[in-house]
Amino acid sequence: MEIFHRSFEENQEVLKQHLQNNRMTRFRTEYLALHYYDQAKLFEVFDEDERAKLYQYLSPSELANIFDQLESQDEHIESYFDEMSNPYAAAVLGEMYADNAVDVLNNIKDREKVNIYMHLMKSDSAREISQLINYLDDTAGSIMTTEFISVEANYTLKEAYQHLKSEAIQAETIYYVYVVDSEKRLVGVISLRDLIINDDNKLVSDVMNTRIISVQVNDNQEEVAKMVQDYDLLALPVVGFDRELLGIITVDDILDVMQEEADSDYSGLAAVNVSQEHETPLSASKSRLPWLITLLFLGMGTSSLISQYESLIESASVLSAFVTLITGTAGNAGTQSLAVAVRKITNKTEDDDFFKSLVFELLTGIITGVIVGVTIAIVAGIWQQNFPLGIVIGISMAAAIIVANLAGALIPKIMTRLGFDPAVASGPFISTLSDLTSVFIYFSIASTFIDLIIK
């Protein structure tokens, strides 16, 4: 079909014209032939009038496929639903995968609207959604879907296959069939591969795998992602406290979780939200300023410390040439140590031996500190023709690096213990903090040996 050879821009132009000229059949044929993802990308560039036509041309279930792609990533999603009639909007939500519909509903600020949608929805969809809507953000429950396929252990494989066939259109994934007992407790799993390669007349109980890898509904989504990654799964069952099967998490949702977590760690290290798309410099500034201003006031501490040493600087102004070098290098070392610590925590590779990893960073700080310190002592001594000054700078540098390294390892651990996300604004925070300690170390040592420096 010619449409597949068109670029995004060509499709955009042609489909916009179909909408504007009320060519419903051609629009439907060409638009619906595209992959849902491409339909979604195009939906985002239609204007309000074009969307109004589109809502008339597409059935709720056709639109639901598009919204399953947009999910909550599109910040305009609430306004799209506002544009639709309430019954149509409710039908779209009801036709979406339950986990995605919950994402959307959780992002709608007008809670009255949510109530209206829930009342207008088909009762089975509404039930599924209301089961999911109460799970906390970032837990297994919040990303699971209830559209899975389950059978009991006394089915034959043939019966299980027939059941799978009848459910295949609705289910989010058909590649695992879960085996439950009469109390709906999870007792086994059969992959579609096992179903296909084994003899039809065997019983499910003969073939099923009882080494079930599952998660609890309240487990953190990062742990869930780690399990899917480690065990190479396409879907992971979610159970309640009595091992009852509540839902499944599919690998496509795990890809989103990994992206989200990677963005959030990365954002933290830079004190900026990189996953936010800003349309104007004003909105970008609004999101960046809080951290800049907070860190500015933290940095004022360093300024006021330096101003305590004004007379020292007056008597040896050469000292000021090395302030940024020492604070900068210690900040770099602290950032390295912090990044390693945050990553250990978020990747759960951490053996959580608090003392051991502190000793590790202390020793690493001593080694790097001494090497960098000796280097700068020699360079500064030769440059300024003042070896006592070089030695003061070298010792200060080594001490500042050791302290920054320890702080880098400690801060994320303390934040985690206090229940904060260790990744938030961690990079600039450690740099700003280590400015303070580095200046203190430098000027304390320098004022002790001031007579040697001035000569």
Next chain:
Amino acid sequence: MEIFHRSFEENQEVLKQHLQNNRMTRFRTEYLALHYYDQAKLFEVFDEDERAKLYQYLSPSELANIFDQLESQDEHIESYFDEMSNPYAAAVLGEMYADNAVDVLNNIKDREKVNIYMHLMKSDSAREISQLINYLDDTAGSIMTTEFISVEANYTLKEAYQHLKSEAIQAETIYYVYVVDSEKRLVGVISLRDLIINDDNKLVSDVMNTRIISVQVNDNQEEVAKMVQDYDLLALPVVGFDRELLGIITVDDILDVMQEEADSDYSGLAAVNVSQEHETPLSASKSRLPWLITLLFLGMGTSSLISQYESLIESASVLSAFVTLITGTAGNAGTQSLAVAVRKITNKTEDDDFFKSLVFELLTGIITGVIVGVTIAIVAGIWQQNFPLGIVIGISMAAAIIVANLAGALIPKIMTRLGFDPAVASGPFISTLSDLTSVFIYFSIASTFIDLIIK
């Protein structure tokens, strides 16, 4: 089975005893009942003598399942193969998924050894591996497998299903059947779901999806990951220049790619490799020092610039109190702008309008710079009871932030144009660079208005 109720440590102890007491049958029963991932984790804690027994107890294909999990992530993998007899090692490699075997072979330093393995291997495995081994790192070719299922368009669904059933054990994924023409060119795809829900007697050509989403063998793995994520695929076909089907990439490999890319971006921002596991502080220091020393010498530029202004500082030592505040804040702003730019480039959300995003960061820099500048002008003016000083600091701060913001947006783009990875050591690099520009701006402005400041 009781083994599933044992913890990792309990399993470790029991299985080690089985090996030490030559209880082959019990070892095999209990060890092989575990998930491959758990088998691999246990394998890593066995010692050399225990591994020697294990090589006798397990068949090459049983060991291959374990090594498919270890892949190249285990740095000892080369030494494991050294412990085995060459024919056994070759058989293990031949039984592994071809993409994983290639990963292992690429990491073996002794190339003579690789030749030996390739000669001892079954010819069809050797052929598959030698097809893959030449693809460049980080390309689609380097992560694809050749174990896919393909049919021709004139098959009935029943025939296609029979073919799938016969190939199901070997293939890496059975959830897509690819349709090729007589020249092996990719013309369509059928999901197993489509195969199941459609009438058996239909032709493949009637049911197949011709909207094929595929990648070229030389495409970058990040782009591949983005496509799998966007289109929610379980596997993605890889084609050559004539659209001939060469292999497939499965979603489990994409999870690894995403982890790798996230680690590499995160590492870059902190100038440290967070995916490297270090056993000693010495090896950790070795990997961190190169960046620390490089940035130290870059930072010397700032020191030598400051020392040019020694007489200025002598006449107004209060100026030195604000150096770290201005350099630190500009560094934070530059890091924010850089993180956004790097993320846009690596996520390819970039519309690549060089000029547009430069203007965006310029405007964002002006807004944040003016607000932070006014804030610090007032605070410093009141604190030092010196409003001309406050104004000099405020203007310097604003200018330094604007320049750092622009540099943060520019540097990753320049690095990309020059063919470098924009993420490498980007955070500390921008901080260190912006120290230099900030000091220059600050002291230039301060020396111009020095008469007003001293009063």
